[in-house]
Amino acid sequence: MQYLVSVIADTPDANGTPDEMAAIDAFNDQLQADGHWVFAGGLGSTNTATVVDNRGAEAVFTDGPFVESKEYLAGFWIMEAADLDVALKLAAGASKACNRKIEVRPFL
Amino acid sequence: MSAADVREAITRVHRDEWARVVAALTKRFDDLDIAEEAAAEAFATAVERWPADGVPPNPGAWLTTTANRKAIDRIRRDSKRDDKQKQAQMWYDEPPEPLGAIDDERLRLIFTCCHPALAMEARIALTLRMVGGLTVPEIARAFLVQEAAMGRRITRAKVKIKAARVPYRVPSAEDLPARVSGVLTVLFLVFNEGYLATGPDTDPIRQDLTAEAIRLTRLMRTLLPTDGEAAGLLALMLLTEARRTARISANGELIPLGEQNRGAWDAALIAEGHRLVRERIAERVAPGRYQILAAINAVHTSARDVRDTDWSQVVALYDQLVRVDPSPIVALNRAIAVAEVDGPEVALTAVDHLDDALAEYHAYHATRADLLRRLGRSEQSRAAYDKAIELAGNTAETAYLTRRRDQLG
Numbered sequence: 001m002q003y004l005v006s007v008i009a010d011t012p013d014a015n016g017t018p019d020e021m022a023a024i025d026a027f028n029d030q031l032q033a034d035g036h037w038v039f040a041g042g043l044g045s046t047n048t049a050t051v052v053d054n055r056g057a058e059a060v061f062t063d064g065p066f067v068e069s070k071e072y073l074a075g076f077w078i079m080e081a082a083d084l085d086v087a088l089k090l091a092a093g094a095s096k097a098c099n100r101k102i103e104v105r106p107f108l
Numbered sequence: 109m110s111a112a113d114v115r116e117a118i119t120r121v122h123r124d125e126w127a128r129v130v131a132a133l134t135k136r137f138d139d140l141d142i143a144e145e146a147a148a149e150a151f152a153t154a155v156e157r158w159p160a161d162g163v164p165p166n167p168g169a170w171l172t173t174t175a176n177r178k179a180i181d182r183i184r185r186d187s188k189r190d191d192k193q194k195q196a197q198m199w200y201d202e203p204p205e206p207l208g209a210i211d212d213e214r215l216r217l218i219f220t221c222c223h224p225a226l227a228m229e230a231r232i233a234l235t236l237r238m239v240g241g242l243t244v245p246e247i248a249r250a251f252l253v254q255e256a257a258m259g260r261r262i263t264r265a266k267v268k269i270k271a272a273r274v275p276y277r278v279p280s281a282e283d284l285p286a287r288v289s290g291v292l293t294v295l296f297l298v299f300n301e302g303y304l305a306t307g308p309d310t311d312p313i314r315q316d317l318t319a320e321a322i323r324l325t326r327l328m329r330t331l332l333p334t335d336g337e338a339a340g341l342l343a344l345m346l347l348t349e350a351r352r353t354a355r356i357s358a359n360g361e362l363i364p365l366g367e368q369n370r371g372a373w374d375a376a377l378i379a380e381g382h383r384l385v386r387e388r389i390a391e392r393v394a395p396g397r398y399q400i401l402a403a404i405n406a407v408h409t410s411a412r413d414v415r416d417t418d419w420s421q422v423v424a425l426y427d428q429l430v431r432v433d434p435s436p437i438v439a440l441n442r443a444i445a446v447a448e449v450d451g452p453e454v455a456l457t458a459v460d461h462l463d464d465a466l467a468e469y470h471a472y473h474a475t476r477a478d479l480l481r482r483l484g485r486s487e488q489s490r491a492a493y494d495k496a497i498e499l500a501g502n503t504a505e506t507a508y509l510t511r512r513r514d515q516l517g
Contacts, residue, residue, distance in 0.1 A: 083273045084272045085275050085279070085283075086274050088224075088225065104272075106271050
């Protein structure tokens, strides 16, 4: 079972502090050692986003994120976990490491 | 066996076996929705057949076998895939485990229904449906929600359990205390909604809810016999329930503890509650909040007359409770006991400190009103009663507060 573990940021500066980055590295090493790691990545700020809509006659490009909100996605993990209890425990560790709120969602 | 006897037998079997049947099926098919539907169909079949065929010698086994077949029929119907069909045939050929062997399945079921990833409202509804066996219309009525909305709430919770893979198991030893505490919170909320029902058109006490909460807490106590808080919560509920009939007057008004006819209290429930409290004290383990609350209620129910109440013992227990649960509501209840030991003036000072936290809580204003009344400060007391009446949601409580206010000189 795979879960998308999203990092929710509520400050304009999504970058982690050196301490946070070091904690995330250590957390990732542990994820890999325990076989929960699938993928992870940090994202550029929402100012760098472009929305693309090609449902009509031609593709339309719009500057900015798809939704304006105070909180936004700053990065994510994809984790392998046997069930939600395992995923929640991993996410609690992730939240501690990156010092942000976390959302856990299962893949279908 | 008369038709009435059969009906009674079905009611009894439903009460005793529902959770076991749902739990056994959930284990087997790994799907709450299938388990619930199949269990409901099996009971419907019993209602149809038993009046003519008689009640089977082992009703639980009959129901599990029947529900098992219903579940397999549904899986066959729903699934066009070969592997599912083969799996269904295997389930069909292989009889389900006998019920006795899987008693603790109910515990897994409770933990799944009370999982912290579900909203509190969903945990309550799901527990009453899956473990308590209440129907969706019954739960909707209990919480004054439209039937369709309650149905959606339960369905959403089941979908999340399945899609996010909420595990069907007893939590690890490390997580167990927090998870048990979560289950007890759900049961306590059900009990409280029954004991002090909210809503202008509801009965002030909903005995269906208090009875169900007690029944499920008894089950928790049976399944976790060494858990002090499960025993504490059961004792607390019993000692509270024991005073139920003495708590509302003939004209629907709340009667406070000090004015209740103590002869009308249920002696058997009090004896059972006291026994549980004594057992916990004998364990000599630091008690949690439910055990302390139960002990406070044991002090109250030990006094034949309100004047015999050991108030300093009550204050000492509240001091203990404040250390475990330093919430403003606990501080408020402590102040009520302090008024009996040190007088209303001291208590009022303590209560006034809670203004920021409890300004929207009716009991805060009701307590202030009573203390101000005892101090002869009628005008301030009247204002506090007004505020309490405005915020109170329980009809019997509103009636009591209104009379008290109108009696002020």
